[in-house]
Amino acid sequence: MEAQTFELKFKLNGKEVNALVDTRETLLDVIRDTFGLTGAKKGCDEAACGACSVLFNGHAVCSCTMLAAEAHGGSIVTVEGLSVNGEPASLQKAFMESDALQCGFCTSGQIIAAASLLDNADRELDDNEIREGMSGNVCRCGAYNKILHAVSETSRKRKAK
Amino acid sequence: MILEPFQYFSPLSLDEAFEILTEHHGEAKIIAGGQSLIPLMKMGVEMPCIVDIKKIHELKTIELSNDGSGKVSSVRVGALATYNEIERSVPVRRNIPLLAKTASGIGHPLVRNRGTIGGSLSHCDPAADLCATALALDAQICITGPGMKTRVLSARDFFKGPLETDLHNDEILTSVFFPVSNMKMGYDVQKLTLGHGDFPVFIVSVSLHYDGVKFTNAAIALGGVGETAVRASECESLMRGKESITGEDIREVSRLITDRYDPPVSAELSPDYTREMLSVYTGKALRNAVQMVTG
Ligand SMILES: Cc1cc2nc3c(=O)[nH]c(=O)nc-3n(C[C@H](O)[C@H](O)[C@H](O)COP(=O)(O)OP(=O)(O)OC[C@H]3O[C@@H](n4cnc5c(N)ncnc54)[C@H](O)[C@@H]3O)c2cc1C
Ligand code: FES
Ligand code: FES
Numbered sequence A: 001m002e003a004q005t006f007e008l009k010f011k012l013n014g015k016e017v018n019a020l021v022d023t024r025e026t027l028l029d030v031i032r033d034t035f036g037l038t039g040a041k042k043g044c045d046e047a048a049c050g051a052c053s054v055l056f057n058g059h060a061v062c063s064c065t066m067l068a069a070e071a072h073g074g075s076i077v078t079v080e081g082l083s084v085n086g087e088p089a090s091l092q093k094a095f096m097e098s099d100a101l102q103c104g105f106c107t108s109g110q111i112i113a114a115a116s117l118l119d120n121a122d123r124e125l126d127d128n129e130i131r132e133g134m135s136g137n138v139c140r141c142g143a144y145n146k147i148l149h150a151v152s153e154t155s156r157k158r159k160a161k
Numbered sequence B: 001m002i003l004e005p006f007q008y009f010s011p012l013s014l015d016e017a018f019e020i021l022t023e024h025h026g027e028a029k030i031i032a033g034g035q036s037l038i039p040l041m042k043m044g045v046e047m048p049c050i051v052d053i054k055k056i057h058e059l060k061t062i063e064l065s066n067d068g069s070g071k072v073s074s075v076r077v078g079a080l081a082t083y084n085e086i087e088r089s090v091p092v093r094r095n096i097p098l099l100a101k102t103a104s105g106i107g108h109p110l111v112r113n114r115g116t117i118g119g120s121l122s123h124c125d126p127a128a129d130l131c132a133t134a135l136a137l138d139a140q141i142c143i144t145g146p147g148m149k150t151r152v153l154s155a156r157d158f159f160k161g162p163l164e165t166d167l168h169n170d171e172i173l174t175s176v177f178f179p180v181s182n183m184k185m186g187y188d189v190q191k192l193t194l195g196h197g198d199f200p201v202f203i204v205s206v207s208l209h210y211d212g213v214k215f216t217n218a219a220i221a222l223g224g225v226g227e228t229a230v231r232a233s234e235c236e237s238l239m240r241g242k243e244s245i246t247g248e249d250i251r252e253v254s255r256l257i258t259d260r261y262d263p264p265v266s267a268e269l270s271p272d273y274t275r276e277m278l279s280v281y282t283g284k285a286l287r288n289a290v291q292m293v294t295g
Helices: A027-034 A090-097 A107-119 A127-133 A144-160 B014-023 B037-042 B083-088 B090-095 B097-104 B117-123 B129-136 B233-239 B247-260 B271-294
Strands: A005-012 A015-022 A053-056 A059-062 A075-077 B007-009 B028-031 B049-052 B062-066 B072-078 B140-145 B149-154 B159-161 B172-179 B184-192 B202-210 B215-223
Touching: A015 A027, A027 A053, A053 A107, A059 A107, A090 A107, A090 A144, A107 A127, A107 A144, A127 A144, B014 B028, B014 B049, B014 B172, B028 B037, B062 B090, B072 B090, B083 B090, B083 B097, B090 B097, B097 B129, B097 B184, B097 B202, B117 B129, B117 B172, B129 B184, B129 B202, B129 B215, B184 B271, B202 B271, B215 B233, B215 B247, B215 B271, B233 B247, B247 B271
Parallel strands: A005 A075, B007 B049, B028 B049
Antiparallel strands: A005 A015, A053 A059, A053 A075, B062 B072, B072 B172, B140 B149, B140 B172, B184 B202, B202 B215
């Protein structure tokens, strides 16, 4: 069979975009290669590390295990889309302030997973809920404690508001 | 990377989906959450025609469903309900807490935001969490085919073998009915995994009903110990009808289970260890379930 194409339209970081994609392309490939947003990383390419996490309609998913075509009509937010007026969002600042990374390869995925967790929670989360909620995101440098600190600080501050 | 080219369709209604499935008979493959299918496509399994059913909104609903007299008789979970949606659903948490608990423990949150109940049951991995729990809860599977011909069968009759179900390739699993009980419920699910978020090596799902005097129902479903998830019927009958289930009863059931069922052989775990763990986890699930009932 010849390669098949798909006329893809979706919202990427708040902007309507479109592209003619090969049906075989994953969402991760299209975000990185077609739209040049390289925040989401390809770690395992099999839903086992979380480096490719993006928000799809408000929930973190592995963009490596989603066809680009499946995003048609939906809304995707990558780590690049979290900043507010060019300023890092408070969650991103918390990662910097907590020193929640070493090499940084997993960081955009961690931040997206945390954003999904916090945005969908209606109360302050305890450490175990955060650990479970972020458990799809592997950090090979082992910055887990500081990641936990960054997310729990953000959860606490959001609740206080 | 997926190498084999394929056509992609995204029908907006069941009618439209059946047209495509009929036209591409034998070649069309449904995609729901894609958390099993996409890995298979990446392994090079050829699937020339992919039918994405996620734009068919009627398959997403989770709702209470009544019997003729207006009494709530079951919770209907649409095939496209994701694990995360099931875990958070109020009707599920209230009426079928074992289902909510099982969904909340599948894989990791990124998978739970995509994977669907219809996909998990249709994929029919012998150790899949929801296959065991669907059996424990006597779930009824609703299947629709071309011409909107609909049939309902029990989870037991639906699972046929490893990655094999009663579904024909022009049919869609549309929803799953979980009967609601007004008895006191005790339940638990326990599984052995190699690491957090990994597929279970085996899983034990337990559901007990207590009418205030005796256990009217005792269901134990095991995943990973056979060709499909199974009900340990001969062990259940040791508990059903009893006024109390003692520690000795639980030990006997756990022993019987390790005598009768073979946990899978894996490269990482010795058979003795896995067998011992099957007994330990069965005991733990039963103790937790009994304790919920008797306090
Ligand atoms: C990292 C990772 C960890 C995982 N861990 C676990 C775990 O711990 N426990 C567990 O149980 N599972 C686990 N899974 C598997 C996961 O639960 C899958 O989501 C599930 O097996 C398939 O559901 P899906 O909706 O993604 O279906 P898909 O992958 O889209 O489809 C699976 C199969 O079902 C068919 N199908 C799907 N929906 C329908 C329908 N409505 N009607 C007819 N046929 C249909 C498809 O054609 C395909 O053959 C894991 C997966 C990953 C990637
Ligand atoms: S690259 Fe997607 S989960 Fe690892
Ligand atoms: S900071 Fe290096 S992998 Fe997490």
